[in-house]
Amino acid sequence: MRYIIYGAGAVGGVIGARLFEHGHDVVLIARGPHLDAIRERGLTFQTAEETKTLTIKTVGHPSEIAWKPDDAVLLTMKTQHTAAALDDLRAAAGTNIPVVCGQNGVENERIAIRRFANVYAMLVFLPATYIDPGVAQASASPVSGILDAGRYPHGVDAAIERIIGDIDGSGLSAKPTSDIMRWKYAKLLSNLGNSIQAACSSDDDARSLHIRAREEAVACYKAAGIEWATSEEEAERRKSMSRMAPIAGAMRGGGSSWQSLARNTGSIETDYLNGEIALLGRLHNIPTPVNSALQRIAARLASEGAAPGSMRLEQIEREIEVG
Numbered sequence: 001m002r003y004i005i006y007g008a009g010a011v012g013g014v015i016g017a018r019l020f021e022h023g024h025d026v027v028l029i030a031r032g033p034h035l036d037a038i039r040e041r042g043l044t045f046q047t048a049e050e051t052k053t054l055t056i057k058t059v060g061h062p063s064e065i066a067w068k069p070d071d072a073v074l075l076t077m078k079t080q081h082t083a084a085a086l087d088d089l090r091a092a093a094g095t096n097i098p099v100v101c102g103q104n105g106v107e108n109e110r111i112a113i114r115r116f117a118n119v120y121a122m123l124v125f126l127p128a129t130y131i132d133p134g135v136a137q138a139s140a141s142p143v144s145g146i147l148d149a150g151r152y153p154h155g156v157d158a159a160i161e162r163i164i165g166d167i168d169g170s171g172l173s174a175k176p177t178s179d180i181m182r183w184k185y186a187k188l189l190s191n192l193g194n195s196i197q198a199a200c201s202s203d204d205d206a207r208s209l210h211i212r213a214r215e216e217a218v219a220c221y222k223a224a225g226i227e228w229a230t231s232e233e234e235a236e237r238r239k240s241m242s243r244m245a246p247i248a249g250a251m252r253g254g255g256s257s258w259q260s261l262a263r264n265t266g267s268i269e270t271d272y273l274n275g276e277i278a279l280l281g282r283l284h285n286i287p288t289p290v291n292s293a294l295q296r297i298a299a300r301l302a303s304e305g306a307a308p309g310s311m312r313l314e315q316i317e318r319e320i321e322v323g
Contacts, residue, residue: 013136037134
């Protein structure tokens with residue numbers, strides 16, 4: 001099986017690097033300076049233990065690939081880019097190729113299944129960083145991350161078992177999981193803090209804001225009849241990824257939304273994180289003032305080109321109160 005990593009930034013770069021260094025056939029799809037850097041000098045893959053340069057075939061668009069029947073696509077771009085990316089993929093590869101959504105949030109699978117017959121959801125616990133073009137960093141040890149997956153909306157089949165088998169033997173931990181969306185809804189509760197980390201900090205006061213955002217989300221889940229994995233289940237599953245380690249003497253700066261602001265990308269994924277809770281609240285008449293404010297704030301910071309940590313917590317609180 002050949003693996004097409006579509007969106008080879010932080011998470012995609014690490015997955016592609018791990019599969020490639022363990023002997024699998026990998027093609028990366030990247031863009032902009034990141035694409036140019038990988039083509040020019042290879043992908044620089046950094047962990048706490050070592051730095052490697054990997055010469056992985058990298059293209060800028062699905063149309064540049066000669067597609068084969070045994071290909072599988074791992075989507076690893078942020079959700080705001082998914083629909084356009086999948087339109088390009090469908091035009092190049094057809095509608096039967098396996099598409100695995102290794103992304104935050106719960107909307108990517110719905111976007112994909114409108115276009116493709118074989119869609120899989122992937123839970124991603126993988127602390128990775130992409131700031132500098134051509135460089136992907138994996139901060140966790142002894143394995144780089146957890147990538148459990150199952151068929152969307154539920155179930156397991158031979159294709160995902162094969163994919164999971166390859167990933168699990170490549171410096172990552174992966175299990176086939178029939179109720180995978182239950183796990184992705186649980187991960188979304190954690191990702192509600194991404195916007196807080198990007199906007200201000202992760203100190204004790206900011207963590208209390210995350211708790212309030214989670215409480216709104218849980219109320220929405222209950223109103224919508226959505227099930228999610230417990231914190232105890234998540235903690236047990238994370239044990240294989242036992243520690244975070246510094247790379248080149250520095251700890252990881254921040255998560256995916258923090259990195260979007262740090263790279264000044266002009267967009268951010270919070271419409272599909274905090275915005276998912278705002279959506280559920282509006283559908284089920286549940287107030288979501290914290291998540292709605294965080295959604296607005298993150299979008300504004302991204303559009304203004306603001307750096308991470310540009311706001312104070314009291315500014316966020318005032319915006320929540322104003323509504």
